[in-house]
Amino acid sequence: MSRKGESEDAETAVTVVVALGANVVIALAKALGGVFAGSPALLSEAAHSVADSINELFLLASLKRSKRAPDTLHPFGYGKERYFWSLLAAVGIFVMGGCFSFFQGLEALRTGSAESRAGYIAGLAVLAVALIAEGSSLIRALAQVHGQARADGRGMRGTIRAGGDPALRTVLAEDSTACLGVLVAMAGMGLHMITGNVAYEAWASLLIGALLMFVAYQLAKESRGQIIGEAADPSLRQAMQAFLDEQPEIDTVTTLLSMRLGTRSTLVAARVDLVGGLDSEEVEEVLVRVKSAMSRRWPIADQIFLDVTEASPGDRARARRERRRLDETVAEEGEGDGRGVSGADGAAGRES
Structure with missing residues (x-):
């Protein structure tokens, strides 16, 4: 591997570790806040952060395992490990994030939810902190994409679309979805607290689930094409x-x-x-x-x-x-x- 490749891999590893640290802390805060507030949207966001944390572990594994030297069984090396572990990360987003969010939303519509004004204020505060943390991780990922785009003479959009590094692409998708999901959860919680109608929060949870499933599908489709054998740029x-x-x-x-x-x-x-x-x-x-x-x-x-x-x-x-x-x-x-x-x-x- 060239020095440039090693440098970019090291930078990607730092980006993934930053996202992992943020997601672990945020998942714990969201889970505690969701239980305290009795909020399905906040619990959905907690599941989202747990899924993202596990996915970051998958991505770190891919960075290490893809560097193994070629052998008799794999004469072209293990570079496609990146794509395999990125596919697992997409499955994790779909199952742990999307499906759990749908379950929480449907359960809230079926049973209703008890209100606690103090609890909801605490939940909104947790989401505000989560938005700052997720936004910081997203800025880190965007900065790396910007650096790669400048080095390759591309725009950021073209660099993301080219999808050279699946680990970076996955972190970018996760952080973008997380920021949007937090905003949706805050809107649902706020409307529930103001109107007393749990349907707002239930639909917020369902919307988060749909968003996660869509992102998981897109990531899985990219990984599938690369595992099968995708042509060069x-x-x-x-x-x-x-x-x-x-x-x-x-x-x-x-x-x-x-x-x-x-x-x-x-x-x-x-x-x-x-x-x-x-x-x-x-x-x-x-x-x-x-x-x-x-x-x-x-x-x-x-x-x-x-x-x-x-x-x-x-x-x-x-x-x-x-x-x-x-x-x-x-x-x-x-x-x-x-x-x-x-x-x-x-x-x-x-x-x-």
Whole structure:
């Protein structure tokens, strides 16, 4: 792993630890306040913080386990551990946070809830403190995303969408959802206290549950795609395609395949048709030179395979269509992120 990768992983670990510490304290405060106030919304928020705390432990485990060296059973390393543990974190948010919140909301609608003005004031005070703590953790996560975005020449939105680090993405989603959930819980508790109608707080609990389930689904969908085998960032693929096209010995790049093996590891496999007149020794020299140049330029591409093949007219036509689609994808992403295609190329060249 490069020094940059180690530095970013260390920064992510600090971000996760900060979020873990905040969630443990907040979960305890919310649980005590919820029992004291008899508040379903506050108990739902306590379940949310407990789920987040367990998820942070999963993320810390992923940071450690993904660094293990390759072995005979896993020749490409353990980088995808990050995605597996992030999937477990999403399941934890869904089950422990979302389902419990729904249960609390439905139970409150069915049985009603006793009022305690002093208890509700204490509960609102707990939520206010929780909002400050969750907001501080969110600011820490956003600061890290901003640093990565600046280093990669992207906007923050594009960096989050690229989803290079699932641990950071999960913490960011958890903290954002936690801040919004606290505001919903405060609104529900406040309306319940003012009107005496428990339905406001019950619906707040149901809304928190729905929010948690939605976030869990989005995180699980991202992790699923990465575990199955997701291609590298389009701008990186475009830059690699352009590099291969520029080589004088390569006539056509018929296929360029890629797959993320982890946050700092990418497999790249290309089928190329070389110009005529090269003997076997020259072919070998060309492949070694091209692979070495790609590894130096993009250290994240640590598994590169080049296959020499004879391109048919159909292969060439298909290659042109795939190149156009890739260029269109990069252009669309660049426009959505406030960057042009040249900016995307720059970000791809710095990815390491």
